[in-house]
Every structure is written in C-alpha cells, then in structure tokens.
Amino acid sequence: MSLVVIPKKFFVCLSLLLLLSGLAGEAYARESSVQIHVKGVSCPFCVYGIEKKLKQIPNVESVETNYKKSTISFVRKKESPIDVAALRQAVQDAGFSMDVIRLRLQGILTEWEGKPALKEEGSHQLFLLIETGAEEPHAFLSANKLNALKKVAGGNQHLIWIEGEVHHHGAIPLAITVDAYGK
Amino acid sequence: MRRIRKQRALWVGLGFILLIPSSLYAVGINTDAALPVPQHHILIRTQARYTFADDDPSGADRRLHQLQLPTVLIYGVTAKTVLFGMVPFVYRDLSGSETGGIGDLTFLVRQEIAKRDWSLKTWRLALLGGLEIPSGDDPFSSHSIDFPLSLVTSFQTHRLEIDADVRYKINTEGNGTDHGDNLFYNLAYQHRILPWSLPEGGIPNQLNLVLEMNGQWTQKDKIVGGAVNTNSGGNTIFLSPGIQYVMKRVILETSFQYPILQDMNGSQLKTTFAVNGGMRIQF
Numbered sequence: 269m270s271l272v273v274i275p276k277k278f279f280v281c282l283s284l285l286l287l288l289s290g291l292a293g294e295a296y297a298r299e300s301s302v303q304i305h306v307k308g309v310s311c312p313f314c315v316y317g318i319e320k321k322l323k324q325i326p327n328v329e330s331v332e333t334n335y336k337k338s339t340i341s342f343v344r345k346k347e348s349p350i351d352v353a354a355l356r357q358a359v360q361d362a363g364f365s366m367d368v369i370r371l372r373l374q375g376i377l378t379e380w381e382g383k384p385a386l387k388e389e390g391s392h393q394l395f396l397l398i399e400t401g402a403e404e405p406h407a408f409l410s411a412n413k414l415n416a417l418k419k420v421a422g423g424n425q426h427l428i429w430i431e432g433e434v435h436h437h438g439a440i441p442l443a444i445t446v447d448a449y450g451k
Numbered sequence: 452m453r454r455i456r457k458q459r460a461l462w463v464g465l466g467f468i469l470l471i472p473s474s475l476y477a478v479g480i481n482t483d484a485a486l487p488v489p490q491h492h493i494l495i496r497t498q499a500r501y502t503f504a505d506d507d508p509s510g511a512d513r514r515l516h517q518l519q520l521p522t523v524l525i526y527g528v529t530a531k532t533v534l535f536g537m538v539p540f541v542y543r544d545l546s547g548s549e550t551g552g553i554g555d556l557t558f559l560v561r562q563e564i565a566k567r568d569w570s571l572k573t574w575r576l577a578l579l580g581g582l583e584i585p586s587g588d589d590p591f592s593s594h595s596i597d598f599p600l601s602l603v604t605s606f607q608t609h610r611l612e613i614d615a616d617v618r619y620k621i622n623t624e625g626n627g628t629d630h631g632d633n634l635f636y637n638l639a640y641q642h643r644i645l646p647w648s649l650p651e652g653g654i655p656n657q658l659n660l661v662l663e664m665n666g667q668w669t670q671k672d673k674i675v676g677g678a679v680n681t682n683s684g685g686n687t688i689f690l691s692p693g694i695q696y697v698m699k700r701v702i703l704e705t706s707f708q709y710p711i712l713q714d715m716n717g718s719q720l721k722t723t724f725a726v727n728g729g730m731r732i733q734f
Binding site: 305307308309310311312313314315316317318320321332333334335336338360361362363364365367 | 492569571608609612653656700
C-alpha cells in the first residue's frame, strides 16, 4: 500500500491562504459601501472636482464615479459614522447638488423613542427605519415589515443587513428606507 | 522721419486684429462658460492663436502673421465665485516688420447668479466683471485701464452643451487716444460624438465636435481733443468649427475661425482666418 506524500510546503501555503482570506473577510466586514447620486454633473472634467472634495472627508476611500448614472460610490470604515452634512457640503463646494444617498448597513435591531431603528455595528450610529419611498420623517416601518425583519434576524441581538436610501431630517437620527434586507 | 512714417502706416488699421479674443473659462473654445469651478480649485488654460490677414483695402499690400499665447490662471474662491487672471504673449510679423512682447493683464471675477441642476444636466448663469491694466509692452498695450463686463450662460447635458456670452468692454483713454468700446457676442454648441453611447461604468474620455459663432463690434477711436479715427472700429463675425478631447483632468482643443462678416471702417487690414489650439488642466 502506497501513500501519497503531500509536501509540507502545501500545508503551509494552504494555512496561509485560509488565514489571509479570513483576515480579508474581516477587513471587508469593517468597511461599508456608500453611493451618492449627484445632480448637474454632465462632463468628465467636472467629475474630478467632486471626487477631490469627497476624498478630503476623513474615512472616505476608494472613490469611484459612474458617469452614466451620475453616481459616486466610496467605501467608509464602519467605525466612523456617516456624516451626511459633510457629504452634502463637499458636493456643494464642488459646485453641484447631492440628491440621494444609498447605503448598506449591518447592525442590530433596536428602538429610538419607541420607533424601530438599527444600530450599526462598529459606529453604533442609529438609523430610524422607514418605509420604502417615504420622504417625510415619520413614515416609520410598519409592524408587518418590522416583524419580518425580526424573523430574519432571529433575535434582537443578532446582526442583520439593510439596504436603502438615507434621509436626514434635522435633529432626529438619520433614517433609512428598508429596500432590501437579509442576514 | 520717412522711415518712422512708413512704419506707422503699416500699423494703421491694425487695432481690430490687436484684440485678443479672450474666452477665459470657455468650455466652448472661444466662448465663455458659466460652469462651476470647485472651491479652492486651480485651473490653468493655455492657448496658441495664429491669425493671418492679407485682405488690405489700403492698397499697401500689408500682410500680417500674428501669434498670441494667452495664459489664464483660474481659482475657485467658492463654488460660485471664481477669479481669473490672464496674461497674453504676442508675436507679430507685419510685412516683414517683427515685434513681440506681453499684452495687458486682465483680472476678472465671475459670480454665479442662478443655476438649476437636474439628473444628468445643468443650467448656469453668471456675471463677470473686472479690469484690464496697461501693463503690457508697446505696441501691444492700450495704455489705458479698461473695464469688461459680461453675462454668461451654459446649458449642459451628457450629450451636448450650449454656451452664450455677451461682453461689453469700456475702453478709456491712453497714449492720446480715446479707445472705442468693444462688444463681444458669442454662441457655442458642442456635441459628444465619442463614445456615442456611454459605458455602464467609469468615466470615459470624450470627443466633442464644436461649432461657434464669435462676434466682435468695436466703436471708433477718437484722438483726444481731436477727430475720430476713421480707420478704426467695425464689426466681425467668425464661424468657428472645432474639436475638443475632454478627460478628467485635461482638455485638449483646437478650432479654425473664418470671418463670415467683416464690416471694417476705413482701410483696416482684414482677417483672412485664425487657428487656435490649447489645453486646460486642473489641479
């Protein structure tokens, strides 16, 4: 009976690969992708100024523009709260107008003054949960939809992700529409 | 004495061609635009403009080759307020008599006064005002402080752009001459031909075809305390097709200007054609 001898080097490389992919996964989970829609941008020469202004905001990295859709995506570290006012000011300083912010958040379901909310993992920033398509600040998530989220989460302290549009209405926490969600 | 008179005769009626078409933050090549410059942003625009004139009604068979090299420095004070500083270098060969030097410096402020942004398009309206100071070398300096004032508008989509500007320049006295005022009126249309369809991601470089109408009217000069100079003033309209390659940080462009109307007073030398090319870069 002969055994296939697997070289020691193979095990070392495999272990290293598993370790690195684990670390990469860890790093990826610490970052969150943000997409903003900018109004008024209609030439490649104009895009440069907006990207430059956004890159000056702390923790904004990997800025990429989709010229056809007039959207700019970037990555932020989850530990840093999203600063909608800073983003809006950066786009204004470049000479344009920010329209919609789309975000994917990961966190745990919670409440703010009795209203359904998500506390983001890392930054602990609160986001009120509102209905898709809602524009006014008080269109909070319906009981049915909240129950569906709780079912997916499988418990209050379990992580859930939510994707939607971010709204800013003065003194209350940021709100996010629940366009998509999952575990 | 005879030699000086002959030289002066050569320069007679050149006033019109001395005018340096000064489109500053043009996105049309020879027409100003009202598009924004980000706050604390710097742009530099350089151009080379060659003018050839040999239509001489005076009978002296004058022939002019002129090369102008205006360089414009642009700074965004805020997203709505922009400063411009322009210095033009000029080289001229008039029937074998060569001269070169720096023209007068121009300083302008542009203030956005209205705008409307939509998804994938924008409209802007701006006012420009400033002064031109007599810092240049002879014979390129007007020796007077002059005051340009203009209204500029731009409408831009992913496919096309329309710019229009009207500028009135109040020219004052210098070197014994009360220079006539100028009115510049310009209209530019740009159309993206490449890529014809935008890709799904990224920022493509684009190639635009440009067509402009560039007009300039000049009032007659007056000799201070004396008569009107009948060999000055007039109206010229250029048709200017061009091409522009737009990248994220750099624009390269060129245009050919052909006078479709030249209504010049007296025996002024008329422009046959002009060609210009230039580059804009942002930092």
